[in-house]
Amino acid sequence: MPELTVDLGDRSYPIFIGSGTLSDASKLTPYIRAKQVAIVTNETIAPLYLNKLKSLLNDFDVIDIVLPDGEAFKNLQTLETVFDGLLQARHNRTTTLIALGGGVVGDMAGFAAACYQRGVEFIQVPTTVLSQVDSSVGGKTGVNHPLGKNMIGAFHQPNAVMIDTDVLGTLPDRELSAGIAEVIKYGLICDPEFYGWLQDNIAKLMARDTDSLVYAIHRSCADKAKVVAEDEKEAGIRAILNLGHTFGHAIETHVGYGEWLHGEAVAAGMVMAAKLSCRLGAISEDQVEQLQQLLKQANLPVLPPEGMTPENFLEIMAVDKKVLDSRLRLVLLEQVGKAVVTSEFDRGELDSTLLEMCSC
Numbered sequence: 001m002p003e004l005t006v007d008l009g010d011r012s013y014p015i016f017i018g019s020g021t022l023s024d025a026s027k028l029t030p031y032i033r034a035k036q037v038a039i040v041t042n043e044t045i046a047p048l049y050l051n052k053l054k055s056l057l058n059d060f061d062v063i064d065i066v067l068p069d070g071e072a073f074k075n076l077q078t079l080e081t082v083f084d085g086l087l088q089a090r091h092n093r094t095t096t097l098i099a100l101g102g103g104v105v106g107d108m109a110g111f112a113a114a115c116y117q118r119g120v121e122f123i124q125v126p127t128t129v130l131s132q133v134d135s136s137v138g139g140k141t142g143v144n145h146p147l148g149k150n151m152i153g154a155f156h157q158p159n160a161v162m163i164d165t166d167v168l169g170t171l172p173d174r175e176l177s178a179g180i181a182e183v184i185k186y187g188l189i190c191d192p193e194f195y196g197w198l199q200d201n202i203a204k205l206m207a208r209d210t211d212s213l214v215y216a217i218h219r220s221c222a223d224k225a226k227v228v229a230e231d232e233k234e235a236g237i238r239a240i241l242n243l244g245h246t247f248g249h250a251i252e253t254h255v256g257y258g259e260w261l262h263g264e265a266v267a268a269g270m271v272m273a274a275k276l277s278c279r280l281g282a283i284s285e286d287q288v289e290q291l292q293q294l295l296k297q298a299n300l301p302v303l304p305p306e307g308m309t310p311e312n313f314l315e316i317m318a319v320d321k322k323v324l325d326s327r328l329r330l331v332l333l334e335q336v337g338k339a340v341v342t343s344e345f346d347r348g349e350l351d352s353t354l355l356e357m358c359s360c
């Protein structure tokens with residue numbers, strides 16, 4: 001079974017990837033340090049996989065906390081129900097939380113673990129493509145605020161990430177596509193060879209060819225683990241993982257959380273970042289076109305939502321977490337396969353990009 005490590009010194013942790021991981025207790029139990037375990041999941045995933053996970057934990061005192069499903073519930077109010085469950089069961093500082101679900105469950109369970117009694121341990125068991133290639137790795141946890149995505153959160157690394165590719169069998173097609181957006185992101189920001197592979201293999205991925213999916217998940221996790229190991233708390237290079245997100249988060253916030261999936265918003269946002277990079281002379285129009293083709297083959301949007309204006313974008317983008325001294329910083333492409341984080345771009349070209357994209 002392929003295994004990777006997120007190299008963070010004494011807080012390093014493994015990423016197990018493969019078919020049947022969720023049947024293998026030996027991958028999970030060594031990362032639980034005491035008897036109390038709380039599985040955090042949601043009402044869609046619980047009937048599918050909760051019992052399977054519980055069957056690995058016969059030697060532990062296990063509770064489950066089942067959240068409502070959806071990005072619209074990724075907020076402080078829902079988080080309270082996690083704390084309610086932990087306190088009602090008298091969980092103490094040695095409890096281990098296990099996040100069983102997609103990125104919404106993972107981000108919330110991780111943030112609950114970061115806060116509960118000032119910090120307890122947690123394990124990620126991601127069940128969507130997006131969470132397997134991105135959100136379960138790297139320790140960004142948190143919830144949304146009505147005025148901005150992921151605005152309340154903490155960096156808190158898991159003890160381990162257990163990826164079972166078998167669970168993707170029940171994932172809806174729209175969610176598969178959303179996950180592929182973040183996969184394409186890795187090719188664009190730091191892995192040109194992988195980008196070429198994606199152009200050649202996108203049809204196989206969309207057809208859920210097992211070998212192709214395992215390869216894409218493994219390569220994405222390896223790319224992300226490398227960036228996170230270099231810059232755990234986004235002091236610099238880690239921000240390249242945010243390609244398309246300044247625009248994408250504005251879309252998610254504007255239309256209402258859950259209306260556009262995160263990966264869909266990131267897809268349209270990556271096209272916007274690529275268009276601006278092209279205007280600035282870094283990449284060619286052909287390369288922007290190729291990106292749009294690749295995203296379309298993954299059934300992803302390449303334009304912002306109808307009716308969203310440049311002013312809508314700019315207002316929300318002003319609170320982006322990368323803003324420094326009131327100046328917007330964007331992730332742009334220096335070339336396909338290499339991203340940079342910069343505030344040194346022509347503001348007029350940003351305005352023109354927004355105008356062009358919003359009037360399509």
Ligand SMILES: NC(=O)c1ccc[n+]([C@@H]2O[C@H](COP(=O)([O-])OP(=O)(O)OC[C@H]3O[C@@H](n4cnc5c(N)ncnc54)[C@H](O)[C@@H]3O)[C@@H](O)[C@H]2O)c1
Nearest residue numbers: 044102103104105127128130131134135140167170171262
């Ligand atoms: N922390 C990070 O580094 C990071 C990275 C990327 C995205 N995110 C966050 O992740 C979230 C998006 O995550 P997501 O795309 O996984 O969405 P999600 O968690 O909402 O899951 C998508 C849908 O699929 C369902 N589902 C999950 N697994 C399933 C399975 N195996 N079979 C059937 N249905 C299943 C869920 O119940 C949900 O309805 C966003 O909030 C985003 O901000 C965080």
Ligand SMILES: O=C(O)C(=O)C[C@@H](O)[C@H](O)[C@H](O)COP(=O)(O)O
Nearest residue numbers: 134138140149150238241242245321
């Ligand atoms: O891990 C990171 O760093 C990322 O930026 C990964 C993104 O795909 C992810 O959506 C992340 O949650 C965005 O973080 P934010 O700091 O912009 O909220």
Ligand SMILES: [Zn+2]
Nearest residue numbers: 182245262266
């Ligand atoms: Zn993302």
